[in-house]
Amino acid sequence: MEAEAAAAAAAGTVQLERTVIKAGDHVIIRMPSSNTKIVCIRADTTVSLGKFGSFNANALIGHTFGHTFEIVQNGQIQPHHQPGFDAADITAANNQTIVDDPKSQKLSFEEIEGLKKQSLMGAVSASEIISSLTANNEAFAHKTEFSKSKYIRRKQSKFNKCFVPLETTAYNLCDFFFSVNMQKTRGIRTDTLAQMLALVNVYAGARVLCVDDGQGLLVGALLTRVLDQGCVLGVHDGDVPNYDVLRYVNEPTDGRLKTLAWSKLKYQQPAFAEPELTASASENDVLGRARRLRGHQKLADTLAELRSGDFDALVVSTKYAARKVVDRLLPYLGMSRMVVVYDQCKEPLTEVLAWMRDSHMFVNVQLSEGWLREYQVLPSRTHPTMSTSGGGGFLLSAIYVGGSV
Amino acid sequence: MEAEAAAAAAAGTVQLERTVIKAGDHVIIRMPSSNTKIVCIRADTTVSLGKFGSFNANALIGHTFGHTFEIVQNGQIQPHHQPGFDAADITAANNQTIVDDPKSQKLSFEEIEGLKKQSLMGAVSASEIISSLTANNEAFAHKTEFSKSKYIRRKQSKFNKCFVPLETTAYNLCDFFFSVNMQKTRGIRTDTLAQMLALVNVYAGARVLCVDDGQGLLVGALLTRVLDQGCVLGVHDGDVPNYDVLRYVNEPTDGRLKTLAWSKLKYQQPAFAEPELTASASENDVLGRARRLRGHQKLADTLAELRSGDFDALVVSTKYAARKVVDRLLPYLGMSRMVVVYDQCKEPLTEVLAWMRDSHMFVNVQLSEGWLREYQVLPSRTHPTMSTSGGGGFLLSAIYVGGSV
Amino acid sequence: MMFHEYKNVIEDGDTVIVYLNHNSMSPLKVEAGQVYNNRFGTFKHDDMIGLKYGSKVVNKDGKGFVFLLHPTPALWTQVVPHRTQILYLPDISFISLYLDLRPGKIMIESGTGSGSFSHSIARTIAPTGHLYTFEYHEIRAQTARKEFIEHNLTDVVTIEHRDVIANGFGKRNIADAVFLDLPAPWDAVAAAKDALRKDTIGRICCFSPCIEQVQRTALALDEHGFSEIRMYESLAKDYEIRNIPQPDIDEVIDGQRVSFKPVKSDKKKRKLENDSACSGTDTDANGSTVKELTVTKPTDVVRGHTSYLTFAILAPEEGDDIDMSE
């Protein structure tokens, strides 16, 4: 077995480089409240986390993702060890004698505000504030261990100045936009995106045809799964694609991404007709011609790529009626390849499904809905989260066998 | 407090009579395989549970529901104490060395069949068979406690001759038909039926207007919630209602149930016009006239009930386009009362919902889908059931305020 | 006005549910001479008295209006002041059906909590049944008692301030069903067994948010001779309806349109043709006509968990002797 492993290593299995936070990276910051925000870590700037304080971007550069950091004095940060599980027992959660009474807190509102201000300046730590609060709370001593734990957790999420920098992976980006601006990415949830990628059968060398009216999350996720021998060809409306999500991806993806406007789908491109410039041409003329030539060549390349056909997958998330969108791109798809269509609602896909069933160009046509549930796992307090998303979207998938019938 | 309880008792709180299995009752029998069947317990007959054996109906009459019985010799039954939880530990479920091999069983196929036959005759008990099987299984001794428990449970569900008689409550009937013949009751699941009853706000004195094309499960469930001061008026197609499910309900419900054919909805009933019979009329003539008079009177009563209006709820589960069904019965509904429409699919309700929203005759219009999950709860083996129902139907509910606009 | 039966006309002293919209309802005790204010305006109680339940009342200016609904247990669940985590309709209804609640049944509930479930039980078992409900928190018990009196439920509901884990229910062989919503239901299983009838089938439901509670409760039920131990979760999700545009990609391919920018859909009034919920047309921001489709979508955020429901039955004690004629 060791021989095999050695062989594998010899065959070129090499660890990817470690990922660290670089200047200019976008980072998803999870705050003590569990809310997240995306920030760009520009050198020599200050990153503000609102009421949780702010820190120097430089202090984070060079660190790896996933650690917990605490903001200390002067915008500095230090690694913070999150406390492990406590052993509070829900069986004793019987606050029979406790009456919720704001008067049990002996610190005044002003005193607490003062502590908060000191904390933001880094003069007082979160744990010091919480100790003050519990010491001055008359009811606290009467609480059960379970209620004490709950109280402290609640205060921690309010006063802690700890944060976790998360990588802008496809998962994290999907999760982020789903929670803060669902419409931007057309309501696609992590489990649905995951199933989509699996159904699409994208891999390093795959050539994928994609319509993504969800601002590029889908295109970005596909790009993480292809290398330079593959590509993603995005077909978009308007003159330029609106793939805003791509700018949060920290790796350059241009080489593997080609884009084409719908209006150019049937375009018969003439040869580049601008005459050669004379020697007397201005620098602007020279640069302009070169730019137009590059544009012309890029479009020619993209059209050639499209029209070479036999794409390995067709992936659609569109605000247009989906049946025709699929139909117009089918000629470029290879045989025995997947078509996967996403929508936030089922009804637009029902129409496509009915057409696919009757067209005889597809087999294994399936309409499915993902279901995802997160749990709180804590000793004696394990349960699904009390509030969750109502839906993560629908997927229609089919295998194209059109040419055979 | 004791005084209050005494007062309550004085105010007429009296326990309902105990429910026992009577001759002629329908009983849902749950078999060791967990499958269920409905049988009618007729005196002096034999009830067959197929491969699990058969027993004398008389042996069950007089017993209460919910007990576990074992079939012993000569069709007799005896109370059986189900074994409690075992403490098998899944952590040791590592059958690393076990190879599934039918040869590990040293009893021949014929020997096992012989044991089964003897068991059906009552000569050998299920536990004796299982002991033989484990004693003769070479792999059994090598199994972990967890696997032994699993093996024994599997064999018990095959060889045990234990059954549980269940009452034909609304819950049990819904559950039964949902699992054996979903289409009969239009695919309504227990949780959906339950929510329907809660939304309808049915109570002892309620007058409920009901369209039930699901063979009377809904009508039957409503009838369990009203007493003689209330009623259920079922509107049906055809000449007589197809409420097959009602015959499994062990209590007579006729007094509280009135039925009306759709074709009679607008019927202007003439007075009973048959002339009085002469003294020389045959007995048949007399009986015939009396029957027709009763029928006439019953229809007159039902029409009068309907047209007195101000019903306390409108409940619909229909194979017809639902919007008009609701619309045609609205005139008979009281103000601030509930309309609840059930369908197995969402699409037929979408149309009704759109109409309700736009009609200004309803407030609090809601379309909802139930979600139900059962778990296996066993020490170290707690998890949701691995396979479950895909859907339990949809409910559209609204409060009627039509007269006010 | 009673919570467990309807009446038609609003009288002085009645409780009504004031309905502003789907997300905004509140209970109101109608009292002659009083005035009610909300963000839709000022309403005089005197204008309400004598109206039918379900009536629309217009405010002083004649601009704002609200509906005066008849209270029901289901509406009460939506407006009840939360003194504790309350039970919602999917749980309430499933438990009620599973426990076979019907007029005439005798039931025990502990704790009373905010009384959300108590109202529903009372409606279902009235007028011949009875609910004994126990609350160990004194102030909550007092508040609930006050509500039961106001809602005319005292004939069907008896509330007691009592620590049932320490002291049991003080009832023997009386209940058809027991409902336990307690942090440690396993400590009340013996008391529940005492309270349940022994001459016929008894049913129990334990309501616990955490799985560890279920694990311990199931063991306790098994030890105390309950059988048919089964556990469920019951939830529901609501759907919203809307019309979405379905523009034609051919118009973009052919150059008739450059891109599609929908008008903000929440700003425009939804219009539906009477006979069809699945077609229609709309105008996009560029002014062209676009086909529409009626779609439904679950609300963005739904309740993902309330509690685990552990059910069991207490089958009557039968001896080895199969003769039940005595």
Next chain:
Amino acid sequence: MMFHEYKNVIEDGDTVIVYLNHNSMSPLKVEAGQVYNNRFGTFKHDDMIGLKYGSKVVNKDGKGFVFLLHPTPALWTQVVPHRTQILYLPDISFISLYLDLRPGKIMIESGTGSGSFSHSIARTIAPTGHLYTFEYHEIRAQTARKEFIEHNLTDVVTIEHRDVIANGFGKRNIADAVFLDLPAPWDAVAAAKDALRKDTIGRICCFSPCIEQVQRTALALDEHGFSEIRMYESLAKDYEIRNIPQPDIDEVIDGQRVSFKPVKSDKKKRKLENDSACSGTDTDANGSTVKELTVTKPTDVVRGHTSYLTFAILAPEEGDDIDMSE
């Protein structure tokens, strides 16, 4: 033919997925001279060689036909011979995305089981990544090894017969991700920590059907310094489409029809107009015309649970010194 990349034409020795219908697919190794029989007839392998993947092949009689599909990990999951409980697409895909699998990643899996997940991992991390998969059951390990060889996956997958609980993975600081599908994953957490890279973020997923396993695993992860412990369930349900009649109740009220008896819908061929999935007409058993509606419905029985997925990360060990420049 490889499982982790497509080709276009079927050659001698390739594996194809024979598609009869949605519920009936099976893998077939195409070998010159062989014959393949199924309930649709007899098919000659020679007729398959040289065809494009996705082609329809007709049997000897010219009556039955099947499609020859290109194998993919998703199809393999549907046809793989079950030697153990396998992983299904919703879990496979969610775990892969959560663990950020991409070309170049190095992953450890234990146990291999039926290899359903292994195929998917290999497809995703190829050609520059590597999967080390461990199976403690010797025969299962042999069978999986044979499949990996047949499917040309040996460049990306190394399988080892090994009891990882007793002996660890024999790897240190190498893996970007670890997947544990073991009865007692907590006993392998220390080994997983050893195997994960320490210079960058490492991710772990433990797959356990029972909640008790999750409870112990989470404690073990916490004790071993993993953080961000989060647990999910991922499932999916499929919908069926059908047309249902929507007869008009006015016809019954008016006496034009007595009742409505639908023609058995599974016997009649569904017909849909091209431009609309929401209208149509049908004929009922009495011969009259009835409006139709296209509806979708979840399949009657769906997978209700597979496993709980417990995720955690191993964040690189940083000292108190915040300077990472070394």
